[in-house]
Amino acid sequence: MNDIATGPIAQQIEAxxxxxxxxxxxxxxxxxxxHRGHMGDDGSGESHFxxxxxxxxxEGKNRVARQRLVNQxxxxxxxxxxxALAIRTRTPDEDGV
Incomplete structure (x- = not known):
């Protein structure tokens, strides 16, 4: 199950x-x-997002450039x-909402 994150690390990511x-x-x-009990699980409950x-x-950036901006x-x-961090990026035009 995935949970919308609310802990301190998640809040820092969002900010x-x-x-x-x-x-x-x-x-x-x-x-x-x-990932509980797997490598990289530090027991904090906030290690994989x-x-x-x-x-x-x-806009105008490829997938790698977009992910670099997030990583930076x-x-x-x-x-x-x-x-671990999985990243999905889109422009407003690509969002389809």
Whole structure:
């Protein structure tokens, strides 16, 4: 089961991505329960995440460039707190909502 994340790491992810990429839609999903007891599970319940983000900043950028922008915004968290991060990026035109 995936949970919309509400813990301190998830809140930092949301705040940083909001500040850096000004998304029109952002979901931070905590996948950590699916990895309990596996390598990278630090017991915090906040080690594995999925980010689903829609931002006009992604216009004209390929998938790799978009993911780099997300990774840059979260660099220190990825180095110390986040073991795994799945990223889905779209522009508002690609969102289809």
């Amino acid at each position: 940083r991505l909001t500040r850096a990429l000004v998304p029109t839609r952002l979901a931070v999903i905590n996948d950590s329960a699916q 999925t980010v689903d983000i829609v931002s006009p900043v992604f 915004a979260l660099a220190d968290l990825l180095a110390r707190d986040i073991h």
